[in-house]
Amino acid sequence: MRIKQGLLLTATFLAACLLLVFPAPATAGAKNGIGYCLQILVPSLYPFMVLSVFVVKSGLSEKIGRVFEAPCRAVLKLPGSSAASILMSAVGGYPTGARSIAALYENGSISENQASRMLCFCVNSGPAFVITAVGIGFLHNGRSGVILLVSQLAASLILSVMCSIGAEDEFPSARAVKKRVKNRAADALILSAADAARAMINMCCFVILFAAFLNLLRQWVTEPRAGAALSALLEVTGGCSDLAKLKVPLWAVSLAIGWGGICVHFQVLSAVSGIRVNLLRFMLFRLLHGVTAAVLTWALLRVFPEDVEVFSTTTQQLAGGFSGSVPAAAALIALCAALIFSLPREKLEMKEQ
Numbered sequence: 417m418r419i420k421q422g423l424l425l426t427a428t429f430l431a432a433c434l435l436l437v438f439p440a441p442a443t444a445g446a447k448n449g450i451g452y453c454l455q456i457l458v459p460s461l462y463p464f465m466v467l468s469v470f471v472v473k474s475g476l477s478e479k480i481g482r483v484f485e486a487p488c489r490a491v492l493k494l495p496g497s498s499a500a501s502i503l504m505s506a507v508g509g510y511p512t513g514a515r516s517i518a519a520l521y522e523n524g525s526i527s528e529n530q531a532s533r534m535l536c537f538c539v540n541s542g543p544a545f546v547i548t549a550v551g552i553g554f555l556h557n558g559r560s561g562v563i564l565l566v567s568q569l570a571a572s573l574i575l576s577v578m579c580s581i582g583a584e585d586e587f588p589s590a591r592a593v594k595k596r597v598k599n600r601a602a603d604a605l606i607l608s609a610a611d612a613a614r615a616m617i618n619m620c621c622f623v624i625l626f627a628a629f630l631n632l633l634r635q636w637v638t639e640p641r642a643g644a645a646l647s648a649l650l651e652v653t654g655g656c657s658d659l660a661k662l663k664v665p666l667w668a669v670s671l672a673i674g675w676g677g678i679c680v681h682f683q684v685l686s687a688v689s690g691i692r693v694n695l696l697r698f699m700l701f702r703l704l705h706g707v708t709a710a711v712l713t714w715a716l717l718r719v720f721p722e723d724v725e726v727f728s729t730t731t732q733q734l735a736g737g738f739s740g741s742v743p744a745a746a747a748l749i750a751l752c753a754a755l756i757f758s759l760p761r762e763k764l765e766m767k768e769q
Contacts, residue, residue: 445631
């Protein structure tokens with residue numbers, strides 16, 4: 417324990433010294449992180465995070481879950497209410513699924529063990545990032561973005577089945593059932609917006625912090641390939657940009673997206689701070705996700721070959737326009753339709769219990 421504390425104290429002291437000795441690179445990195453938050457992160461993730469939490473807090477996840485109860489129990493050993501969270505994790509971006517999982521756990525719909533297991537496969541990059549930012553923005557090829565997205569979703573599906581092998585089919589206890597609260601639609605929306613805002617602040621703090629320190633580390637890691645590898649290890653957006661500039665194979669970009677970067681890992685863990693998570697298991701499944709997605713991308717390229725010329729750099733700054741995509745919009749419309757049809761016919765508002 418003393419060795420751990422000593423290493424932590426040493427690392428903290430070195431980080432403070434770096435910030436004092438090299439303030440300009442740290443400031444520039446922090447500015448880049450703020451720009452990324454304002455131009456991409458908040459516009460693309462915040463609406464989905466509000467919607468994912470609203471589905472749980474309004475009780476719609478349970479209504480939708482009745483349709484998916486049997487397949488979720490049979491395949492994933494999870495309640496049907498988890499289906500909405502799994503869908504939102506596929507279209508909303510990395511921390512969206514984690515925040516929805518936390519809402520399910522707080523609502524008593526899933527156990528802590530089930531929540532921890534869902535985190536192994538419900539951490540996915542959304543279409544807005546993969547197709548628009550990476551495919552069109554970095555690679556200048558939307559078809560490459562589609563291949564990357566299909567690989568990521570297929571890898572998540574494979575991991576979900578792997579996690580369910582040997583898992584117990586748990587049911588919520590009577591105490592957990594009493595804990596569930598169905599709010600009126602208006603109240604649920606207010607709570608969801610506030611909840612998502614707090615989560616977004618935490619996420620942006622990590623993005624700015626990692627952007628600052630990554631810019632500091634680049635003062636010493638000057639070799640392009642080593643710098644790109646370090647960037648992909650720590651922060652996924654900068655990593656994908658650097659990998660695209662080096663014209664690496666598409667499977668390497670897929671590996672970086674599946675891994676997500678340590679910055680994303682901290683964002684996810686901050687979103688589920690009330691749930692005990694096996695950190696080693698979580699990191700292992702992030703690596704498995706990346707490797708599986710890379711293999712699937714390689715296989716898809718055998719069927720749908722791409723030319724090397726598609727890999728090109730972008731000199732344009734990413735803007736808020738990258739926050740939208742056709743698949744994401746379709747998923748949002750589908751969830752809104754499910755919301756409308758799930759509301760009681762006799763009254764629009766739900767009664768408080």
